[in-house]
Amino acid sequence: MALKDIIGQEKALNILKGCINKERIPHAIFFAGDEGIGKKLTAINFAKTLNCTGTSDGPDLFADVPAEQDTAVFKDACGKCSSCIKIDKGSHPDIFFLGPEGDGGQITVSAIRQLEESLSYKPFEGEWKIAIIDNADRLNRSAANAFLQTLEEPSQKSILILISSRPDMLLTTIRSRCQRINFTPLPIDTMSRLLQEKHAEFDHEHASLLSTLSGGRLGYALNENLVTQRDWSFDIFNQMLGAPEDNIWEDRNAMEEWFEWGQLLLRDIAVYKTTGRADLLINRDKKDEIKKMSDVSELKGILKLSREFYTIKERLHFNLNKQLTFNYTSLLLKEMLGKKDH
Ligand SMILES: [Zn+2]
Structure with missing residues (x-):
């Protein structure tokens, strides 16, 4: 899949699109929004787009964006080149995934130090080194301090994407150093319609139950x-x-x-x-x-x-x-x- 396949997060995608088009990628980005809403999926496909070596489908990603805001051709992940495939499999040497570990469910200082070291080298294969830090609010105190340093002394060609469904739990000093992008739930009616469009087997009642139960979070609804x-x-x-x-x-x-x-x-x-x-x-x-x-x-x-x-x-x-x-x-x-x- 590619960024264009992400449903219902036009605002977030438009910001990312702007960054790609202007070739001004923030060093640290913070994806905030409820669980199951598409943050991680977007992060992965953003990483794929930045490192993609194939050709993308082009301008239809933001078909509903007014023409004057839409710049000629937008690059999206092709989903087929070796870089895209490796990122999907989690085996790309320049893409790092980090999240809470062990019983305490925390991101530890050693994990951050290791990440810092990995980011200090030039990219091996791709154009960018990208770290996706899921549940970033689970950085424990010492990890958060170590991480602040990573944020303040960015390695060239590296991007940090922090993801959290509890943005307020993340240290303000960390938050303030990232460009924040909010992910919002879909309106129930919109989601119900999308579910029925994508899944012929769902009748109206079931689609509407899934929409309300998931609170407009597509990832949850499709679970x-x-x-x-x-x-x-x-x-x-x-x-x-x-x-x-x-x-x-x-x-x-x-x-x-x-x-x-x-x-x-x-x-x-x-x-x-x-x-x-x-x-x-x-x-x-x-x-x-x-x-x-x-x-x-x-x-x-x-x-x-x-x-x-x-x-x-x-x-x-x-x-x-x-x-x-x-x-x-x-x-x-x-x-x-x-x-x-x-
Ligand atoms: Zn590709």
């Missing part, structure tokens, strides 16, 4: 397990209200995911409680269960629970104990849902 994951979180939610089993979450990622789904569900319960409208729900296909939960709960309790979920989710990054968190959450659910003043 085959989206509905299964939602159902899994729903089951645990219900179990917690009854007699829960122990050790229900596999690891921290599963916990994080569960709290995200839990927040969506609480949002739906609150929406139904205040409006009584099923058409405003995200989990539209679960409207009967949501109605039941909202009927037996007080709005105050639902909102309080939602705040608690938010706090717990934030604290998950500090390695909360799984079993204790589970017991605590389960208690909260029982206490705050199902209580209604009469």
Whole structure:
């Protein structure tokens, strides 16, 4: 694939296009936006475009850009040359991928030092050396300090692309040294239409469910397990209200995911409680269960629970104990849902 295949991020792509056309590529770029929205995909295809040795399809990348803003021919990745293929396979000697490692899920200082050294040499094959740093907000303190140095003393022909879905967690000193490009979710209707266009097997109802469940994040919507994951979180939610089993979450990622789904569900319960409208729900296909939960709960309790979920989710990054968190959450659910003043 190439940049032209990235759907729904015209603004971000236009900025990148401008950089390529003017041949003024920032030394450090920061892709900010929700998980599953296309940041990494864009970074990879931007890297492919910069190092592509083939011929691209040309000007149709930004077909909807007004003619006066569109400069003659725009270079895009061909997707077929050896450079493009190597980057897709993750085996290009000039492209580096970095992300959190190990139990703590952090980017370590040794990883940054190694990167710094790799960037200090001239490119081996391509025109540019490009480092893609995923979840850049997970740089630990010493790694962040080491990284600041990398940012301040850029190697020639090197580009750093930082990616984060929690941009505020990244040090301001790092953020301020990067050109920020925001990625935004697609409007639900647009996404629903795109999904149906691309996937003939999706009927309107399914496309619209995927659009709302994913919150307009295409990467999520196309994840085959989206509905299964939602159902899994729903089951645990219900179990917690009854007699829960122990050790229900596999690891921290599963916990994080569960709290995200839990927040969506609480949002739906609150929406139904205040409006009584099923058409405003995200989990539209679960409207009967949501109605039941909202009927037996007080709005105050639902909102309080939602705040608690938010706090717990934030604290998950500090390695909360799984079993204790589970017991605590389960208690909260029982206490705050199902209580209604009469
Ligand atoms: Zn190519």
